[in-house]
Amino acid sequence: MTTLPANKPFRRGPQGADRTWPLLGYAAVTAALLIFLRGSVADGPARLLQPVLFGAFLLSLLFAYQWRAAPWAKTAVFALGIVFVLPFMGRDNTSYFDLVIQMLIFGALALGLNIVVGLAGLLDLGYIAFFAVGAYLWGVFGSPQFAEVSGNAAFATGIDANFFWLFIPLGVLAAALVGVLIGLPVLKLKGDYLAIVTLGLGEVIRIFANNLDVTNGPQGIDAIESAPVPWLNSLAGSLGFAEDQYRLFFLYLLVLVVIGIVILVNYRLDRSKIGRSWIAIREDEVAAQAMGVPLLRTKLLAFASGASFAGAMGVIFAAKQSFIDPKSFDYFQSIGVLSMVILGGMGNIAGVLLGAVVVTMLNLMILPTISEVLQGSFPNINPNLDPSKYQRLIFGLVLVLMMLYRPEGLLPSARRQAEMHQGDDPPPDSLEADNALQSGTAEVLSPGFSTRGENERTGSER
Amino acid sequence: ATTVKIATISPLSGGSSNLGLQIKNGAQLAVNEMKAEFAKAGMTLSLVAYDDQADPATGTAAARRVVADRSVLGVVGTLNSGVAIPASAVLAPSHVTMVSPANTNEKVTDRGLANMNRVCARDDAQGPAGGDFVVNTLKAKKVYVLNDKTPYGQGLADQAEKAMKAKGVTVVQSEGVAAEDRDFTALITKIQTLRPDAIYFGGLYGQVGPFAKQLRDKGITTPIVGGDGYDSDDLTKLAGSGANNIYFTTVAPPLDAVPSAKALATNFQKTFKSDMQGFGLMGYDSAKVVLQGILNAYKAAGNKVPTRTQVERAVRTGTFNLVTGQVKFDKNGDRQTAKMYVIAIKNGARSTAGTVNVVRQ
Amino acid sequence: MSLLNVQGMTKTFGGLTAVNDVTFQVPERSIISVIGPNGAGKTTFFNLITGIYTPDRGSIDLGGRNLLGLRPDQVVDAGISRTFQNIRLFPSMTAEENIMLGRGVRLKSGFWDAVLRSGRFKHDEQEARDTARIMLDFVGLSKWRNELATNLPYGDQRKLEIARALATTPRLVLLDEPAAGMNPRETEDLKALIRRIRDDLGVTVVLIEHDMRLVMTLSENITVLNYGSKLSEGRPHEVRNDPAVMEAYLGRGAAAGEYGKEAGPNV
Amino acid sequence: MDLQTFGTVLLQVLVGGLSLGVLYAIIALGYTMVYGVLQLINFAHSEVFIAGGIVGYLVFEAVQTSPMNGYLKLLLACVAAMVASGLLNVLIERLAYRPLRGAQRLVPLITAIGVSLILQDLLRFLVGLRGQFDLSVPLPQGFSNPITSLLGINISLLNLQVKDLILIGVAAVMLIGLNLLVNRTQLGRAIRAVAHDRQTSGLMGIDANRIISLTFLIGGALGGLGGVMFAMKYQALNAYSGTLPGIKAFTAAVLGGIGSIPGAVLGGLVLGWLETLLGVISLFSSVPGLHWLGAIKAEYKDLGAFLALILILFLKPAGLLGRSAAEKV
């Protein structure tokens, strides 16, 4: 029987030989390549190397997290990467800034969803609605839309942009509140019923956003402000950033702080009584309740915590995009975030972040670059073969292949891995295959075709 | 040589790709044509085409990539006002000039952005023109107004509605239908019940085609009126047997209305193996404005590759002689004199029913 | 003075009366068994007490506190915990975590304590961990502490379930067929364990069992259910010799007075 | 609005909602079948279904000018689409889901989404080969004719067309047939057994993989049929037009109680009626006291589906005709 190491049963702690020097070496080389080759890969087919170089560099951050190495070396790699390399690249090419901020925003979203789906086992297909709540909250107030809504022309650029600071916690609150309001009626539903209802609720919120006047309907809201931080702007200026990059510079720093908090909260909740309760209800609601876990409250807590991360990031997202519309929050976005969680490794903070990085990079950097390069090379191509049209296909292929070859995710949670690898390569019809399938999420479903209209509830009657 | 690029942002996939491709190909023709001239000035000219899928979020993402690529000096686009409005806002802080061949919504230029210009007329001219047609030519008293819930469709329908009401028309119902929707059952029931004399539908051909088809299929022959969103060859294909009794105003000239476009159309056909349409011509002219602007700025900067800001100013202040006539922008970036056309579709065949001149003071 | 007092409990499913007007008393610090034929309503009776089902009629009180209408988690809080006829551990948690989860109901720290890592939180975590260690020692599973619950042998899973139930510091613990799937040897160990639960921890025990050797030697009192109703009640020897019980439940073996002393093979 | 118009509109809603509802039901059954056997929301079903529509379109187009009887053309289109979509569904299961039998439940869900994306572009490519994005479906002669009388009763005000009747008829036959198949035959029981416990069903001599393939075949074929019906009803489709009806059909399945065939039908009808009603409800604003209905314009018609879903599941957590898992503690 496999026994996990004592004391820290599920920290798949850094293993193997000390790799301090390989880590430093790798980080230094990839960072140097990224920085010094940036000019040579700026144009033409060489641009295809951009994602390669950038990806290689980002890997050094992953290695710093995973490898066994001296703490100072890990800190150094992280610090230099975040403080120097990324801003440097962002200054040189704004799209790196854009990309990194988006990665972190989606990272926080994925972490929030991870609580709901990965820990508590509640499949939420409308998660993006909470993001929308935060985004529209600031979008409406922090843009010319506020003048329309309030009927007061004095707000031609929205309310004082300094309120942005207030709106971040407000976004958290509002999203958490919506989470509780939505959760109360639906959280007693089981399994995929919950999934579909959350999908429906997400759509309801989107349809309202699409038809109400406050949200300016399908036109969306543009010219959304961000907080003015003059001292930071002058700092950015003295660091050589162009004026149109100041905002991103500010948001980059902000988003780093926010995601830091999100990770901390996530980590601490995971390793607490609350985290255990989430896992317990995921695995067996009846037993959890019979062991004293209050079901509804625990689920609501998961819903609200997950939602609050999305709310905060929604506010920041609106400020960064300066434009939001209902389409940015359709169910496909929820699914995108879900795919980050699962692709990365459900239940594992690092895995989920990695999932967000990979998916965002794929969507915002790799696919566009490929299609731009191809298009540049074949300008008169038959429009039906135009590579830029096959982004869905490529994204879909990546999803399918990744899942087929790494169903447990890129960085699986040790807990789940232990679950999955109990029965290594089970025979096609073995018990293991089924057990893993059933224990993945503990909900009890209603399969099969019923012949009678009976409506007997399961387990606890309340 | 320095690399200099212009970009197009337009839908290359999805329901309005027929027009999006026209814009892109038109711009490509202009680039091909002027490559040599740029080379003489020491600039390697090329075009990057971005697909906005007629979706604002995708369009702004493309705009952000344009901003990041410092060799792009100007943008031709977009097709949809809903995309143009946020995309130009993203481009504005970086002073990337944008010349639109097709965006008619007032808000596109009314925000007073320094980088946003257009070579076409506006909806506050187009809506009333459509309204006039409904009242004067169709003699309708009761009109059903529909829009596709995009800034363009909604804005245009609003303008037309206002104009028609001013002329004493009763608007029996004014509502929206999501742009992706192809299920018009409920709307048709309503139309059958309300029995309007005409339907004004502010939308795009990809949706209007099936709408006309389903409507006619139920035996309803009420005229359908709309704007430049109908101006694609695909409209009659999609409407099939329903392509009858459809009228629209458009800001792009029918090719036969512009004699000088003939050579261009031949060239277009040769290069892209497809027919040039009005918006192809508009795309070509828009690209010409940008390119000419770059060259003007180049000269003004003392034969140096100009900055984005310099190009932005050169476009806004220049005078350009183009296939569709002279282009000069006012302080908001609107074309000072533009033309509009009224087109009728009868039994699948289109014909020009009139022209309107628009002059902005 | 009885700890648990159940009066006139009734539950029907559709047309079927699974538990019918059962009155049941459990004295403090006793070991009581509930037996009866398959489908007699024993498990349903447990489900009613623990709040998993709501009774159609009847009352439950624990040490004077009314439990009727409480949710299962509130019942645990009030002092009753249980095990299940079909083992329901949390498979992806270790043995230790399973018990820590059970302890949760007695911990005071909340959301903000966890986020801010307050002193109270640290104290609680330590308490949960200590409880887990003590309970694992108590049931003799210390060696499995960091093993995933699913990987434990069947018999040990049953013991872990008991440990988890005890971690909630109950006043009363309900065990549903704890000896099922155990051989006579293992059943002996279980018997000792149940005695220690009562003697060392002072927890009252009610159990459902079909293993008469266990029931007859362990329980102070036995209640027999049949078709949802109470058929008989009394001390083991009284119940064993009750003709109605023999007929409905024990069969010939019991009539011959052999239970409690297993018959050898081929005798 | 006078009483007669009021009544007419209501009748039209009833009939129009019926034809929309059975269309949802057919599509919903494809979801339900697969969900029933694998507990997988087959996100690719919306594309499987639209693929059927495209095949149907190709057939209609190919035989457009042939003198063949219109119903024969329809039959041809249906058969071709059912075969194509059925096989496509089986292929998808083989390649993308079967290898993941042992994985967590959400993993196949993600591959299903991936497959759905892949198919969207492949279908778009296929349609694009003809230089088109939106397809305009040519129907056989007479399908659009209004039906003025049925069984001697004048029903012209119902506003029915021949194709509506075809749709309703085809759906009725399919639904009844399927219900019999699933509930009255060993196959049906086997599906339900496999659904709950694949391994134990093996102990009953059931080849789970075969049953699963069969289920995908049937579900896909139903999707294909739904696609043809969709193409016939709207005469317009493109590679992406499966998404929204797909979500609504699945919603219908859940609303009715997922896993239940009558439930899917009922769910489909509820959605169909609700949607149609919401689409025209502003007409009733002229009724005294109901002027506020004028605010509910056609753009809110999709809201009905989801609000109904939430409301119904709030009241009946297992859907209208569903029953939740019987799990004894």
Place this chain on the structure above:
Amino acid sequence: MSDPLTAPRPAATGGAPLLELRDLHTYYGQIHALKGLNMTVNPGEIVALIGGNGAGKTTTLRTVSGMMKPKTGSVTYQGQNVSGVPAYTIMQRGMSHVPEGRRIFPQLTVRENLEVGAYTVRDRKVIAERIEEGFSLFPRLRERENQLGGTMSGGEQQMLAIARALMVAPTLLLLDEPSMGLSPLFVEAIFDIVERLNRERGTTILLVEQNASMALGIAHRAYVLQTGEIRLSGAAADIAADESVRKAYLGDE
């Protein structure tokens, strides 16, 4: 009513063993559950397999019925090597398995559970007859014909599981702890049924039981399994008399 167990005996397979396990090694991931198991079951026999918790009894049955694949070694059934053959094909050849934990189909009614049990039987009349047989063996099932399997009590489910396995009139019946959770009265009944199945119908039975004394009471031969290996085998009476067995499994002090 005619006694359900007096149906005609199936033809015997001749002198060869019905089931033969050779050097079987089965794993759960890293866990080596069966370590070179050898065992035979002859036609017409009742063979008991006893052993402590986790000894590998269930794993042995699972390997025989094809629910699990052995890493090495062979399972020969009716003269054919069936190791690695999927369960459903083996089951189609007259084997039946009452699995540990009953594994009732909770969403199917009692009757439907039985019908699924008869999946490989084509003749509707035969199915109806056998359901009748099952009902007369376990009258409780008849009373609950339309109750969902999942809501039956533990013991009722056990009855259903056994009845379901009998639907195919198996040649070889694998029983995994059939008495678990049954009332004493019913435990006796079950052993009675097992014995009569064997005696009157010639069904061969491989029986895993915790209630070793009763199992050895009806078995012809027995194997004692300990941590994946056979420790002892022989005539059931001899095993029952064995001192170490009495101590370890029969609970004698």
